Amino acid sequence: MCGIVAAAAGNNIVPVLVEGLKKLEYRGYDSAGLAVIGAGAIERVRSVGRVAELETASACTQAVTGIAHTRWATHGVPCERNAHPHVSGSIAVVHNGIIENYESLRSELTAQGYVFTSDTDTESIAHLVQAILKSEPDLFKAVRLACQRLVGAYAIAVIDHAQPGRIVVAREGSPLLLGVSDSGxxxxxxxxxxxxxxxxxxYLENGDIAELSADQVRITRLDGTPVERPVHVSQLSAAAVELGNYRHYMQKEIFEQPEALANTLEIVGGSKTIQPGIFGAEAGNLLADVDHILILACGTSSHSGYTARYWLEAIAGVPCTVEIASEYRYRTSVANPRQLVVAISQSGETADTLAALRHAKSLGQSKTLAICNVPESAIVRECALRFITRAGPEIGVASTKAFTTQLAALFLLTLVMAKVKNRLAQEQESxxxxQLRHLPVAVNKVLELEDEIEVWAKRFADKQHALFLGRGRHYPIALEGALKLKEISYIHAEAYPAGELKHGPLALVDANMPVISVAPNDQLLDKLKSNLKEVQARGGELYVFADADSEIPESEGVHILRLPEHYGELSPILHVIPLQLLSYHAALVKGTDVDKPRNLAKSVTVE
Incomplete structure (x- = not known):
């Protein structure tokens, strides 16, 4: 949520700031702005809407030092006066996160004569730094003292027209990194x-504060103690975040799933066996004592956790609980020091998941595993074990390839736990x-169904509601399908275990309520068929994603799309692909902003 870009260089940095904001658009935002140190004062440009509007408004601006921001509204409605940067006297500030004590700061600063022109918590930071500068004229020290008074999560960047060429940044709970080069x-x-x-x-740590100039970087802790942080060479390429020939990033990322899965599963290589070491050098010893698994996640990541629960209990024989991370730390739970706590997050910075992980650790649960797509993220750094899904950058807000690579990682965890518990026969392991090696090929075959799925999407894109059904390990896949549809097409969708139909949802079924069912040819298929008959008898229109050998006939009001092959335990990974495509094409028909759905952010870094 929100995005910061700051630059101090020897040439005009305005194009760098604008281009940087464009690359951060995926995080979700409603306004944008930049501030630079001009010839006579801070020059600020802000706009409500897309970065393209800011680019036009700032076309004539030139400077060598500046900060920029995309805002996702928390305190105050989306409007220009609430857009960042915020100024006070000679300084300008951009901020990600939430300042929890902003009201007391606002009252204190108002009493000192500072006038607030926005509804944001961020403006209190600007006035606080300006107030401290009266007694401590050095910007670096003033920002450091100001941060010591802030309560909450933040990443901030500050410039001062009276001290040109300098930028001071600080991090506490919200991601922030530095880029270093010979040119700036x-x-x-x-x-x-x-x-x-x-x-x-x-990569800055929580409690770090840094000063940037065109030729120097200095980092200390908030108490002033100097620290050094290592330089990492990013493996991310600029081409990886380009749209290419696709209409939207979501479409691109759906079709990148075979490659993403292949990259994620490369760790098993040509081996005939799987070893605990894929989760870290200490995994063998740490996992041997595990008697329960607790999965912490939010949104799409929680659906991968729910799917994994079926695998872990059926294959590994290990009890598993899945907790919505935003709820876990607000109830009294029973700590289990032999429990493996698994934190799942695409970004590794999800505020609720990170807080839940820290709460679990505070209860004495030190056996922790991160499943994440970003190697240097906070969740990865705070876990004893880690598995990095190699999905590559995911720009679309609606997660696709991050989800399927999480499922692949969780299946590997299932196999490792089964092996540790002596429940995995050599033949079964092989x-x-x-099957894992063949998975990218199987996903490619499912992607070939796009044209048929597009026809389905046109049939019900004008509906107001939809019901998704699944059974067993495919119920979480139905949940994910419903989430995708509501996220990007704004069609209200719910998902239920198919056996729950007669316990309430059946009351909603009529000709105007499309019912989408995940129907693999597994041990629950016959029961699912009975549930589909219940829908058909009430006049509901069925859209059934079946396997090639599922004996479900097509008829009036019953549309069948058959996946090329049944894939056993790994079937959930294949069956989610057509649900992603269905949501994407329904959104196209409705004309919504596929990659940037309203009110949503890609990386949820505030509670």
Whole structure:
């Protein structure tokens, strides 16, 4: 949520700031702005809407030092006066996160004569730094003292017209990294914003504060203690975040899934066996004592966790609980030091998941595993074990390839746990590994169904509601399908275990309620058929994603799309693909903003 770009260089940095914001658009935002150190004062440009409007408005602006921001509204409605940067006297500030004590700061600063012109919590930071500058004229020290008074999560960048050529940035709970190069030094919320100028990244820790100039970087802790952070060469390429020939990033990422899965599963290589070491050097010893697994996740990631619960209990024989991360730490739970806590997040910075992980650790649960797509993220750094899904950058807000690679990682965890518990026969292990290797090919075959799915999408894109059904390990896939549809097409969708139809949802079924069913040819198929008959008897129109050998006949009001092959335990990975395509094409018909759905952000870094 929100995005920061800052630059201090020897040439005009305005194009760098604007291009950086474009790369951060995927995070979700409603307004944008930039501030630079001009000849006579801070020059600020802000706009409500897309970065393209800011680019036009700032076309004549030139400077060598500046900050920029995309805002996702929390405090105050989306409008120009609430857009960042915020100014006070000679300084300008951009901020991601939430300042929890902003009201008391606002009252204190108002009493000192500072006038607030926005409804944001961020403006209190600007006035606080300006107030401190009266007694401590050095910008770096003033920002450091100001941060010591802030309560909450933040990543901030500050410039002062009276001290040109300098940028001070600080991090506490919200992601921020530095980009270093011979031509200048930079800061951003995400490495993708800086690939245009450098691949050399420095990841700040919570409590770090840094000063940037065109030729120098200095980092200390908030108490002033100097620290050094290593430089990482980003493996992300600029081409990886380009749209290419696709209409939307979501479409691109759906079709990147075979490659993403192949990259994620490359760790098993040509081996005939799987080893705990794929989760870290200490995994063998740590997992041997595990008697329960707790999965913490939000949104799409939680659906991957729900799917994994079926695998972990059926194959590995390990009890598993899945908790919505935003709820977990607000109830009294029973700690289990032998429990493996698995935190799942695409970005590795999801605020609720990170907070839930820390809460679990505070209860004495030190056996932790991160499943994440970003190697340098906070969740990865805070876990004892980690598995990096190699999905590549995911720009579309509606997650697709991150979800399927999470499922692949969780299936690997299932096999490792089964092996640790002596529940995985060699023949079965070999079969599962072969299926994993074949998975990218199987997904490619499902993607070939796009034209048929597009026809389906046109049939019900004008509906107001939809019902998704699944059974067993495919119920979480129905949940994911419903989430995708509502996220990008704004059609209200719900998902239920098919056996729950007669316990309430059947009351909603009529000719205007399309019912989408995930119907693999597994042990629950006959029961699912009975549930589909219940829908048909009430005049409901059925859209059934079946396997090639599922004996479900097509008839009036019953549309069948058959996947090329049944894939056993890994079937959920194949069956979610057509649901992603269905949502995408329904959104196209409705004309919604597919990659940037209203009110949503890609990386939810505030609670």
């Amino acid at each position: 030094n930079y800061a951003a919320s995400d490495a993708s914003a800086l690939l245009q100028v450098t691949r050399n990244m420095v 079969t599962f590994i072969d």
